[in-house]
Amino acid sequence: MTSKQKEVLEAIYHNMMEISKWQPWRDFSEEIPFVYETMGGKQKYYFTLFGKTSKIKVICCYSSMN
Numbered sequence: 001m002t003s004k005q006k007e008v009l010e011a012i013y014h015n016m017m018e019i020s021k022w023q024p025w026r027d028f029s030e031e032i033p034f035v036y037e038t039m040g041g042k043q044k045y046y047f048t049l050f051g052k053t054s055k056i057k058v059i060c061c062y063s064s065m066n
Contacts, residue, residue: 016059019059020057020059023057024049024059025049025050025051025052025057026052028049028052029052030048030049030050030051030052030053032048033046033047033048033062033065034046034047034048035047043063044063044064045061045062045063046061046062046063046064046065047059047060047061047062048060048062
């Protein structure tokens with residue numbers, strides 16, 4: 001693993017831990033993905049939150065719906 005890859009994974013881990021403090025899976029349906037669009041609309045990210053009906057909590061992020 002390169003140092004850049006490690007840096008990216010650490011940033012992802014840090015952000016996911018911050019998001020998990022809010023427990024967003026309590027308020028969002030597991031069946032409905034939601035979209036985050038960057039400033040200017042150049043990139044969209046699709047998220048699905050799992051955990052409302054299960055013990056395991058998961059945050060999934062996709063760069064496309066494919």
